[in-house]
Amino acid sequence: MDLDQRVTTLRFLLRDGDTKITAAFDAVFTAAGIDVIKTPPQASRAKAFAERWVGRVRRDCIDRMLIVGERHLAAVLGE
Structure with missing residues (x-):
């Protein structure tokens, strides 16, 4: 999508x-x-949820497999 x-x-x-x-x-x-x-300047907590989500995706998905394209990435994130 x-x-x-x-x-x-x-x-x-x-x-x-x-x-x-x-x-x-x-x-x-x-x-x-x-x-x-x-986000307000110098407000590190304002981005905490996005940073946590990106870190989680990297640890759980991207670091454990080879992504071969945008469609493959979308399918992995969809799961």
Whole structure:
């Protein structure tokens, strides 16, 4: 399932305030009806859930098998 198929189920985009992310990036999500929420500066706990999820996926899935493509990764994460 691609992002364009799931965009109707997404409500928020949580991101940090990195200067590499431009206003045009936010505009794409805002146009799709997704609220962009920036985490406060120097608030490490604000990203704790995302960091924990990424770490869990890496330990449980990605570090234990060779992912051969985007479709394979989507299938592994779907399981």
